[in-house]
Amino acid sequence: MITETTTTGMYEQLKALLADTVPDFELRIKAEVAAEINRLKAEKNAVILGHNYMEPALFHSIPDYVGDSLELSRKAAQTDKDIIVFCGVRFMAETAKILNPGKKVLLPSEKAGCSLAASITAADVRELRQKFPGVPVVTYINTYADVKAESDICCTSANAIAVVESLHTDTVIFIPDEYLAGNVARETGKKIIFPTREPVKNFETELDYQMIGWPGRCEVHEKFTVEDIRNVRKQFPDVVILAHPECSPEVVEASDFSAGTTAMIRYIERTKAPRYLLLTECSMGDNIAAANPEKEMLRLCSIRCPHMNQITLEDTLEALRKDQYQIVIDEVIRRRAYSSVERMLAIG
Ligand code: 13P
């Protein structure tokens, strides 16, 4: 975080970090906007939360806290500020609102969705429950509030295995990320199926699977392939490859390390490989490279999340100026969603 409120001071600090990443003319414009955001943030008693995927000039300047979706949920739960500005996507801002019904939660762009959150509805969850009665529903945090409201417990990529294991049940419904579910099934030794339109026969007596998934995917992480990994390893045999668990189980298996976004960052900070390749949203590689100039980060990167990409410094300034776009959640849904988020936070 850069607390600077003058344009010159902000520019100097951003330049020291990002001279190799962001062109100078752009840095000057961004510095002016970031300094203005910092002034307004103090005036309006706001806190800014920034996801690890934010573009470098934003990530390194205005957020009071940066992190993965679990860390930012915790920060949202703890804040005493009047306004929470979420530099991330809608489901993250909704989670902050679920935890803080009395506060104003702002998302700087209305277009910041998520392909996983869009892949499932509350009615889909109700149907799954009917099909598999009594089976607990674990819902990835990348879902909207009405889906969380139909669930027993949430999880993020940082705690998915711990959440599934905490239930001590033979079977779980794990939605909506097909690949994350596959990766959790692999790690926990569970067999996974995906529901079909057919009715389930003898569910109680002929159970030969323990996880029931859903065919949702992250439109960014599904693009990485085992072929990509082979090609990079051929050219750079000493590369260490990190894959987010939203990548396919085959990609995760072919990589060297897999975890949520903050765990990937910490892994790179703590190890000394000749070079690293990140199979995740591209901005995170830029952010790590800026903070750790001694590390060599390979780029396989034309892949930016089109939703995270919507959040800019300019829109964040407008959000603070106009109190937009406010997250509103029906109170009955919020209360039910709160219990699945709260249950997750109690686990870790
Ligand atoms: P993390 O919880 O690991 O930050 O991931 C969120 C996300 O949307 C990844 O695509």
Ligand code: SF4
């Ligand atoms: Fe959703 Fe994928 Fe974007 Fe993350 S990277 S917000 S999972 S679309």
